[in-house]
Amino acid sequence: xxxLLAERYGKPSPRRRAVIVGATTLLxxxxxxxxxxxxxxxxxPAIDSQVSSFNPVxxxxxxxxxxxxxxxxxxxxxCLVRATAADxxxxxxxxxxxxxxxAAEGHWIPIRTERRATTAEVIRCTGS
Numbered sequence: 001x002x003x004l005l006a007e008r009y010g011k012p013s014p015r016r017r018a019v020i021v022g023a024t025t026l027l028x029x030x031x032x033x034x035x036x037x038x039x040x041x042x043x044x045p046a047i048d049s050q051v052s053s054f055n056p057v058x059x060x061x062x063x064x065x066x067x068x069x070x071x072x073x074x075x076x077x078x079c080l081v082r083a084t085a086a087d088x089x090x091x092x093x094x095x096x097x098x099x100x101x102x103a104a105e106g107h108w109i110p111i112r113t114e115r116r117a118t119t120a121e122v123i124r125c126t127g128s
Contacts, residue, residue, distance in 0.1 A: 045071070045125065046070070046071045046126075046128055047075060047079060047101075050066070050067050051121055054120040057110070058116075061110050061112060062083045062092065062111050063108040064108070066101060066109065066122065068105070075098055075128070077097075077125060078127075079096050079126075080122070080125075081096065081109070081122055082121055082122075083120045084117060084121075085117055085118055091114050091117050094111045094112075096109070
């Protein structure tokens with residue numbers, strides 16, 4: 001029966017199986033290397049910040065306090081803080097440098113708004 005199958009479909013090539021195993025192994029190594037790179041370099045961001053409290057002061061200002069963690073003392077970069085209104089539209093933004101964030105630690109940071117803000121959040125932080 002196997003002779004009949006080999007005659008009809010051809011004999012399996014040992015070289016083909018070795019190529020498939022080698023290519024699969026190489027692809028797995030590349031994927032695991034990429035996964036390790038992502039875990040090491042993106043698992044611990046240089047700047048990690050979030051709004052710890054906010055206070056809508058007036059129709060044109062909201063104050064925020066940030067809870068920020070830096071990877072080390074030499075980190076540079078910035079964070080974008082955004083204020084939004086009740087209808088979820090953006091009413092104010094403030095881009096703070098790492099130096100400004102360190103200086104404002106524990107203090108209220110004012111954000112100018114075009115109308116009354118109801119909440120504030122850190123959109124993104126970039127650093128190196």
